[in-house]
Amino acid sequence: MYNIRKPYMKPDSRLAEIVRSNPSMLYVLEYFQADYMIREMTVSEFCGEHKIDVNLFVAISNIYNGFPTESKLNLDAACIPVVIQFLRNTHFYYRNEKYPEIQSLIDELRKVNNAAEIGILEKFFAEYYAEVDEHLTYEDRVAFPYFEALYRKFTGAAEAGTIAKFSASEYRDHHTDIEYKLDELKNLLIRYIPVGHDRTVRRKLLTALNDVESNLNAHSAIESHILMPLVIDVEKKLAR
Template sequence: MIRKKRENSSVPENSRRKPEAYCDKSGCAHVDERNREKLGSFSYFCKKCASDMYHASKIKVKSYMKMADLIDVNPNLLLMLQHFNIDFRVSDQTVAQLCTGHGISENLFINIANLYNGLGTRAHQPYTRDDLVQVIDFLKQSHHYYRSDKYPQISSYIRQLQENHAAKELKLLEKFFNEYFTEVIDHLDYEDNIAFPYFITLLKKTDEPGKCERYSSTEYGEHHTDIELKLKDLKQLLLKYVNIENDLDLRRKLFFALYELEFDLYIHSLIEETILIPAGVDIEKEQNA
C-alpha cells in the first residue's frame, strides 16, 4: 500500500519557514518564527545570524538601525564617527537621525559604515558634490588621526620596549616603522597638497577653461598606493623574529595599535578608490562633454 504524502496545508501559515520575513540579514535561509531573537533594539535576526554578528561585524547598515547598537556590534565604527567629527554620545538615535542632526549625507554615511563593517559599496553609486566635499573632510580628519594619534602612540610603545629589553631586533623594528611612516606622511602630504585641492576645485564647477587640465582623477588613481600593506611585514617581524619575553601587556597594546592603524588605512584607501576617484572621473566627463 502506498502511503499518501502528508499535505502541508494543515501546518499553520505562521509557523512555516519564512526566511526574509523574520531575519534582517540578507540571504538568510534558516529561520522561522520560533527561531529568532532581537539583536540590540533595532531589528530581528535568526539565532544563527545573531550569533554570527556577535563574532563578526559584517552587518549591513540601514537607516532605521540605532547607532549605539551598531557600535556595540563593531566598535571600529567609533573611528568612523571620529573622522566625521561626530561625538560618541549618540543616545538612541537611528542612523537617519544622526545624519540629519549633523548635516551628513545618509547615503554617504551608510556606504562608509558598510566599508567599516567589511562590506563593499555598490559600483558607480551616484554621489552629490556636497557628498564629495564631506568625503574629503572625512579623509582629512583621518590624516590628522594618523599623524597626531597613531604614530606617537606606536612610537611610544616601541621606545618603552627598547627601555625594557636589549634585543637588537627592537632597533630594527623602530627603524622599519619610522621609515614606513615617513612614506605614509609623504602619501598624506601628496593628498593634502595636490589631490584634495584639485578635487575641491573640480567640485566648485569652475568656468575657467584649463584650470584643472594639469591634473586628473585618473592621475591620482595611478599615484595611489595601498600604504597599509607594509604594516603586515612589521607585524610579522614582531610575531616571528623579535626575541623578547614578558611585557605582554605592552606588546599587546602595540599589536592592537598596529592592527587599528592597518585597518583604518585600508578603509581610507577603499573610500578613495570606490567613492572619491570614480566620482571625480564622472564629474570630469560631465565638464568635458
C-alpha cells in the same frame, strides 16, 4: 577590511545599536565631526541633524563594518568635499594620535628588550612612517586640492582654469607600498624579533598595528570605492 561582521546599516537602523555593536563606528562619527548622544535616533534622523548625506554616511559606515561596497552608489557630487574633509580628519588621527602611540610603544619595547633587532625595527618604522607622512602630505597638498578644484569648477564656483595634474596610478602605488610595509612590520614582530621581557608591550604594539591597518584599509576603500568614482564622474561630465 575589518574582520568582524556587524549588522548592516540602513537609513532606518537605530544608530545607537550599530555603534554599540561595532566600536569602529566611533571613528566614523569622529571623522564626520559628529558628537554622540544618539538616544533613539535612526541613522537618517542623525544625518539630518548633522547635515550629512545619509547615503554617504551609510556607505562609509558599512565599509568600516566590513561589508562590500555596492557597485552603484549614485552619490551626489556634493559628497566630494565632505568625503575629503572626512579623509583629512583620518589623517589628523594617524599623525597626531595613532602613529605617535605606535612610536611610544616601540620606545617602550626598546626599554624592556635590548636585542639588536629592536634598533633595526625602530629604523624600519621611522622609514615606514616617513613614507606614510609623505603620502598623507601628497593627498593633503596635491590630490585633495585637485579634487576640490575639480568640484568647484563643476559647480561653477571657480573659473575653468588649469588644475594641477594628478596621477591616479601614482596614488595607488603609494597605498600598496604602505600596506606592504605595515604587514612586514607585523610579520617581523611575530616571527623574528627575539623575545625579551616584553610580552605585554609587544601585544599592545601588535594591537595598535592591527588597529591602524584596518583603519588604513577602510581609508583606502573609501578612496577607491567612493571618492575616485565621484571624481571620475565629475571629470567625465566636465569633459562633455
